[in-house]
Amino acid sequence: MPSRNPILSVKNVWKQFGGVWVLKNVDFDLYRGEVHALVGENGAGKSTLIKIISGVYSPDKGDVFLNGKRVTGFKVKEMEREGVFTVHQEVNLVPFLSAMENMFIGSEIVEGNLFKVISYGTMKRKAEEMIKKLGVFFDVKTPSYLLSASQQQIVQICRGLIANAHVMILDEPTSALSTEEIKSLFEVVNNMKGHGVGIIFVSHKLDEILEISDRITVLKDGVKVGTIDRDEATEDKIVSMMVGESGFKAVKIEKRKSFKEVVLRIRGLWTHKLKGIDLEVKKGEIVGIVGTVGAGKTELARALFGLDKILKGEIEINGRPLKIKKPSEAIKRRIALVPEHRRLQGIFPSMPVFKNITAAYLNKWSKYGVLLISQEKEVANSFIKNLAIRTLGPLQLLRNLSGGNQQKVVLSKWLSGDFDLLILDEPTQGVDVKTKEEIYMLVKNLAERGKAILFLSSYIPEVIRISDRIITMREGKIVGEFLPDEENIEHKVMMAILSEKGGKEYASREL
Amino acid sequence: MQVESSERRMSYVLEYILRKYGVLIATIVLMIIFSILSPRFMTTRNMLTLLRQISMLAIVSTGMTFVMAAGGFDMSVGYVIGLVNITLALSLKAGFGTFISLLLASLTGIAAGAMNGLLVAYVGLPDFIGTFAVGSIVYGLKMMITRGNPVMLWDAPKSFLFIGQGFLGPIPFPIIIMILILIFASFVMQYTRLGRRLYYIGGNPTAALYSGINIKWYRFLSFIISGLCVAGTSIVLTSRVGSGQPLAGEEYLLDAISAVFLGLTMFGEGEPNVPGTFVGAFLIGMLTNALTLMNVPYYFQFITKGTAVILAVMVSIISRRKE
Numbered sequence: 001m002p003s004r005n006p007i008l009s010v011k012n013v014w015k016q017f018g019g020v021w022v023l024k025n026v027d028f029d030l031y032r033g034e035v036h037a038l039v040g041e042n043g044a045g046k047s048t049l050i051k052i053i054s055g056v057y058s059p060d061k062g063d064v065f066l067n068g069k070r071v072t073g074f075k076v077k078e079m080e081r082e083g084v085f086t087v088h089q090e091v092n093l094v095p096f097l098s099a100m101e102n103m104f105i106g107s108e109i110v111e112g113n114l115f116k117v118i119s120y121g122t123m124k125r126k127a128e129e130m131i132k133k134l135g136v137f138f139d140v141k142t143p144s145y146l147l148s149a150s151q152q153q154i155v156q157i158c159r160g161l162i163a164n165a166h167v168m169i170l171d172e173p174t175s176a177l178s179t180e181e182i183k184s185l186f187e188v189v190n191n192m193k194g195h196g197v198g199i200i201f202v203s204h205k206l207d208e209i210l211e212i213s214d215r216i217t218v219l220k221d222g223v224k225v226g227t228i229d230r231d232e233a234t235e236d237k238i239v240s241m242m243v244g245e246s247g248f249k250a251v252k253i254e255k256r257k258s259f260k261e262v263v264l265r266i267r268g269l270w271t272h273k274l275k276g277i278d279l280e281v282k283k284g285e286i287v288g289i290v291g292t293v294g295a296g297k298t299e300l301a302r303a304l305f306g307l308d309k310i311l312k313g314e315i316e317i318n319g320r321p322l323k324i325k326k327p328s329e330a331i332k333r334r335i336a337l338v339p340e341h342r343r344l345q346g347i348f349p350s351m352p353v354f355k356n357i358t359a360a361y362l363n364k365w366s367k368y369g370v371l372l373i374s375q376e377k378e379v380a381n382s383f384i385k386n387l388a389i390r391t392l393g394p395l396q397l398l399r400n401l402s403g404g405n406q407q408k409v410v411l412s413k414w415l416s417g418d419f420d421l422l423i424l425d426e427p428t429q430g431v432d433v434k435t436k437e438e439i440y441m442l443v444k445n446l447a448e449r450g451k452a453i454l455f456l457s458s459y460i461p462e463v464i465r466i467s468d469r470i471i472t473m474r475e476g477k478i479v480g481e482f483l484p485d486e487e488n489i490e491h492k493v494m495m496a497i498l499s500e501k502g503g504k505e506y507a508s509r510e511l
Numbered sequence: 512m513q514v515e516s517s518e519r520r521m522s523y524v525l526e527y528i529l530r531k532y533g534v535l536i537a538t539i540v541l542m543i544i545f546s547i548l549s550p551r552f553m554t555t556r557n558m559l560t561l562l563r564q565i566s567m568l569a570i571v572s573t574g575m576t577f578v579m580a581a582g583g584f585d586m587s588v589g590y591v592i593g594l595v596n597i598t599l600a601l602s603l604k605a606g607f608g609t610f611i612s613l614l615l616a617s618l619t620g621i622a623a624g625a626m627n628g629l630l631v632a633y634v635g636l637p638d639f640i641g642t643f644a645v646g647s648i649v650y651g652l653k654m655m656i657t658r659g660n661p662v663m664l665w666d667a668p669k670s671f672l673f674i675g676q677g678f679l680g681p682i683p684f685p686i687i688i689m690i691l692i693l694i695f696a697s698f699v700m701q702y703t704r705l706g707r708r709l710y711y712i713g714g715n716p717t718a719a720l721y722s723g724i725n726i727k728w729y730r731f732l733s734f735i736i737s738g739l740c741v742a743g744t745s746i747v748l749t750s751r752v753g754s755g756q757p758l759a760g761e762e763y764l765l766d767a768i769s770a771v772f773l774g775l776t777m778f779g780e781g782e783p784n785v786p787g788t789f790v791g792a793f794l795i796g797m798l799t800n801a802l803t804l805m806n807v808p809y810y811f812q813f814i815t816k817g818t819a820v821i822l823a824v825m826v827s828i829i830s831r832r833k834e
Contacts (some may be wrong), residue, residue, distance in 0.1 A: 305721075331723040348714035350781060359711055359722040366704050373702070400755045413722065 006031050007198050008053065008167050010085075013062035014361070015048055022048045023059070024222045030167060030198040035189060037201045038211045040219035041494075042162075042244055042458045043294070046202055050169055051082045053087045053200070066167070081404060085160030086169040091152040091176075095145035100127035102144050111252040124352045130158045132197065134188045154188055161197070167225040168192060169200045174208055186212055190435070204292040204497045206235045209224035220244055235499045243490050257468060260287040263420050263452035264304075269313035273299040277313070278301035281421065286453045288467030290460055291493065291497050296476040297456040298340050301425045304454075305337045318420060336414035338407075340425040345397050346410040354380035354394035356409050361417035383412035383438060388438070404435030411442065423447060423454045428462060440466050460493050472496035533826055534773050537664070538794045545801040552801055559683060565690035565796030567744045567751075571763050572770040572788045573696045579771050579783040580700065581733045582713040583631065584638040587646035588741050588767055591623040592760025594653045595745035600662035600755025609671040616749075617742045622647060625739020628731035638646025642734075646764075653757055663756030675750025692743065697785040709733055710782060711809045767797055771818045776826060794819065 006029040023045045030036050032490060040046045041153040051057045058073035065071065066082050074082065091103045098113035105125050111119040127140040131154065147155065153173055160168055170189070174182045188398065189199060203209055209216060216233050218225040218241040225241045255429055259282035268278040273296050281287045291297050304315065304450040306324035315322040317333050324330050330337070339345035348356050358365050358376045365376045389408045391401055398406060407427065414422065424443065428436045443466060448451050457463050463470055464484045472480040472493055480496035482489060522699050546553035570586055578585045598619045602612040623645060630641035677684040700706035711719040719726050748759060773794055774787025798815050 302567065307720075326723075327720060328723040328725055337721065339721050344715075345717050348711060348718055351710065351714050355707070355710075359719070359724070362704050362707060369704050371702050371704060371707060 006033060006398045007067055009065045009119060010049070010053065012063070013049070013052060013059040014065070015045075015052060015057060022035035022222045023052070025062070026219070026222070028053075028196055028217060028224070030200060031200055032166070032196045033193045033215045034215065035090055035193060035199045035201050037202075037203065037213035037216045038219065039206075039209060039216060039238060039242065039430070040098055041460070042466075044219040044223040044242075046219055047171075048104055050086070050171060050200065050202060050223075052072050053079075054084055054169060055169070060194045062236050068142070072333070080163055080165075082436045083164055083166035084169070085163060086171060087153060087160065087173060089154045089172045089175060091149070091156065091379055092132035093144040093152055099144055099147060099151070099155045099422050100124055100140040102155050103127050103140075105159065105164055107163055126162070127158065133191065134161075135191045136184060136188060142300060146182060149176045149178075150185050153177075157188060157192070161192070164338070165197065167200065169202070171202050172204065172293075173201075174203060174205065182208065197330070204294075204498060209238070210235065214235050221284070231352050235495070239491055239494045239498065243398065243494055254463070257284070259283060259468070263317065264454070265314075266304075266318040267305060267314045269300075269315065270311040271299055271308045272311070273308075273476050274303060277478055281452045281454055283420075284450050284465055286455055286468050287445045288455045288457065288470045289473055290457060290463045290470060290493055291473035292458055295458075295473040295497065297458075297473055298425055299476070300473075301337055301339070301423045301456060302452070304330065304335060304421075304423060331419075334418060334420040334509045335423065336360075336417065336421070338414060338425060338427050340429070342403070342407055342410060342430065346413075347406055349395060349399035351396055352395045353384070353389070353391050353401070353409055357394075357412045357416055358384055360413050364417065376393065379416055380412075383409075384418065387412060391477070397464060404431040407431050407435065407439070410470035415446075421452045421453065421454065423456070425456045426458065427455070428457070428459070436462075459495075460490055464489055465495070474500075514633045531776055533735075534777055534794065534823055535790055538790060538797065539795070541797065541801075545797070545804075549801065551804055556802070557804070559681070559686070561793075561800045562686045562689070562797055563683040564800060566683075566685035567747050568763060568766050568796060569689050569789055569792040570692055570740050570771060571744040572767040573579045573692060573785055574737035574743075575767045575771050576696070576774075576783045576785055576788045577700070577733045577736045577740075578711060580706075580713050581730050582716060583707040583730060583733060583769075584642065585627060585734060585737045586639060586642040586764065587623060587627055587649060588737065589761040589764035590646040590649040590653070591620060591738065591741045592745045592748065592763055593757060594620065594623065594649045595742050596749045596759045597653045597657055597662060597755045597757065599746065599749045600664055601656070603664055603667050603671060604662060609668045612671065616746055617739060620738040620742025620745070621735055622738070623741070624735040625731075627738070630731035630733035631687050631734065632727045638749050657755065657757045659757055659758065664753050664755070667753060669748075670739045672753065675747050675752075685751070688747060689741070690736070693785060693789055697831060700785055705729070705732065711730055766792075766816070769816060770797055772820055775823070776812075802834070 008030040010026065010028040013023055013026045014021065026045070026049060028049060038046050038049065038503060048057065052059050054076060055074050055076040063070055063072045066084065071079065071082055080315055087183065094105070100123055102129070109119045109122045109126070110116045110121065124140060131137065131140065132159070134154065136154055138147070144155060171408060175183060177185060192199060199346055201209070201213055210233060214230055215227055216230070216238060217227040218238060220242060225244070228237070261283040262280055263283050264279070264281040266277055266279040277300060289300065303310055306326045317335065322333055324333065344348070346378050348359065354377050357380045365372050365379070377394045383389065384394065387408045389412070390405050394448070399411060401409065428454065431439065440462070441451060455463065455466055467484055470482040470484060470493060471478055472482070472505060474497055482493060486492065519696035540552070571592065575585055575588065595616050599612055601743040602615045607615070612656070624708050626645050627642045630636045630645065631638050670825050673684060674688070679687055683760055700709070708719070708724050708729050711722065711724055712729055716726055744763065745760060749755065752759070755773055771788050773791030775781055775783060777784065777790060778785035795816055798819065799812050801817065803809070
């Protein structure tokens with residue numbers, strides 16, 4: 001392969017956001033007929049690199065070449081014209097248009113001399129040829145909402161091939177697919193390879209990566225750790241590269257705390273995404289739950305907060321069964337949730353800080369339905385002081401605060417009330433380093449004051465750092481349990497969340 | 512350093528005032544212009560007439576403010592005003608008396624609101640579709656009841672006619688009703704849990720849900736409140752015209768929406784609010800009143816109203832984009 005020229009090469013690319021370098025001098029290349037996997041933890045820079053290749057971002061330094069032509073700074077449309085096409089995680093087809101219409105969106109075949117009309121006949125023939133070439137069969141006239149998840153992805157792939165793609169980026173293509181569907185998708189990928197398309201494959205699942213790729217590039221903290229050939233790659237080796245040689249300083253725990261009172265007990269919990277979760281969290285304990293995106297962490301939080309339907313299983317809070325249908329009932333049972341998407345689920349951007357802080361426990365700041373606004377402001381002021389929220393005051397609109405300070409306001413919203421169990425879902429995402437530290441301190445502090453804490457995160461080092469106990473999740477199931485001071489803990493946890501066998505091999509269940 | 516920041520602060524304050532009170536300033540400027548152009552405009556008599564004219568619009572717009580604060584829309588108000596008007600006229604004609612008739616009118620408004628609320632908040636229809644469909648059904652109902660003929664009230668009770676035609680001292684009674692409703696509604700919106708929760712839902716429905724707010728219930732309530740206000744407007748209207756008119760009230764839909772939009776930027780941060788809505792309703796009523804005084808053809812009023820709304824909404828969109 002090295003004898004030929006790469007169709008895509010990314011050279012010494014740097015990219016920063018808000019003063020933080022997310023890509024540092026990264027090289028990446030791709031040959032015709034090759035599957036090149038891109039691996040790394042959340043925040044390693046995978047998606048930034050992909051977005052640079054597909055033209056969403058342009059690099060601050062460095063260059064991108066396609067077939068030897070410099071395409072640095074090209075926009076998405078221009079990149080597509082040059083043959084770079086991305087199949088996104090979320091399928092974006094028009095649901096009521098047929099598979100074939102979706103394939104030809106933007107490049108409809110038009111025939112006729114006087115009146116130009118869309119030629120459905122030609123389009124149908126071409127679409128059928130295309131899926132045949134990829135080795136799959138389905139009726140191309142099916143409305144796309146009736147297609148299976150993998151068929152929908154294949155339609156997206158076809159759309160790219162029709163637009164003459166040489167470089168196909170598959171961004172976590174298997175996250176929504178069943179085992180069978182993954183098989184047929186991989187067949188398609190292999191057929192594309194046969195036709196000379198270069199494929200960039202982004203995935204969290206190591207077994208799939210080993211099955212499908214020719215080469216694997218690992219990113220860590222915006223730096224390329226290395227590129228290895230399939231033949232020399234093993235799951236262990238990839239994880240080692242992801243974790244890094246520097247290693248994570250193991251947490252030293254002098255005296256293991258013992259926790260007695262059970263606050264949360266879950267037995268055999270099933271929802272549309274969770275498959276039999278068993279879990280206990282005790283008073284004063286911080287339980288960290290780690291998993292990749294889509295492992296089911298958020299769904300666990302949603303189930304506990306009355307947002308997802310519980311199909312089977314039991315939940316107990318403070319020894320009493322929890323049967324809830326909406327968040328207001330969860331709050332009544334002393335559960336609090338700092339949700340994953342702050343902007344979407346946590347804040348009221350057009351409202352002042354103090355109204356954001358009192359939103360969840362409004363009954364506390366009112367009497368006979370009438371608000372005690374001066375008390376609300378007082379409470380807001382005390383949180384602004386205690387959590388060092390940077391704001392002009394309780395009347396400032398929330399949208400004018402920085403991300404970290406907005407997150408502090410969301411935390412204050414819950415801290416102002418009464419809860420026994422606090423669920424934090426990716427609480428440090430999109431938050432500056434200093435605020436992150438403050439959030440860790442705050443969580444530790446709350447645990448010391450007897451709150452039970454579920455800390456959900458996909459960032460392993462922070463979970464190791466903060467938790468008394470670490471639970472790993474994968475595909476809706478709990479696959480391992482670890483203590484933060486175990487030998488080689490980061491490697492073990494990474495194995496457990498990425499690899500099918502990792503969890504079983506390493507899990508140390510007994511305490 | 513200090514100077515620069517204080518200068519920036521000045522321009523910021525100026526911009527803030529313009530954005531926040533632009534509609535109010537425009538209203539005052541127009542008032543001055545109108546009073547120069549027409550000597551009959553700025554008289555106590557005409558001002559009282561103007562306020563009486565807008566009382567009905569202000570009441571229905573207040574209800575619309577509640578719905579829109581929670582991020583909704585009520586497209587049924589115009590037709591429901593007509594249905595309540597017919598109900599009231601028929602009830603009075605049947606000799607049920609003022610009290611019972613007012614009760615029936617209120618119940619009709621509440622029922623329409625409940626229908627809207629059920630469809631939009633609980634069934635989950637889009638506001639536009641759900642409330643528009645209810646409006647259409649209501650229109651059909653009142654046509655079915657009246658066969659398109661007015662219901663004349665030759666001997667309505669004095670107590671009923673007082674509502675729309677009476678005076679307290681020099682002040683027309685509808686103005687008193689309007690002021691009481693405005694004060695009460697302002698209080699509810701700004702100083703009660705109900706009002707605040709509507710604002711939370713309008714501000715970010717998902718975050719409201721995640722904060723434990725029962726968004727379905729509160730959205731339902733907002734439509735009930737709108738229904739009640741619609742009944743209020745219709746009661747004043749019926750008492751003023753002294754009959755049931757099958758086509759009465761239809762123009763209030765656009766005017767109410769316009770009033771809320773005109774008031775958006777005032778006294779709040781781009782959120783519907785009662786005082787702002789009142790200024791909006793006043794501006795609309797004043798345009799109609801002044802243009803009529805100046806013998807401008809009536810169709811021109813629609814053009815000015817439309818232009819005013821476009822300008823107001825543009826200002827609020829542009830100022831938001833800036834942030």
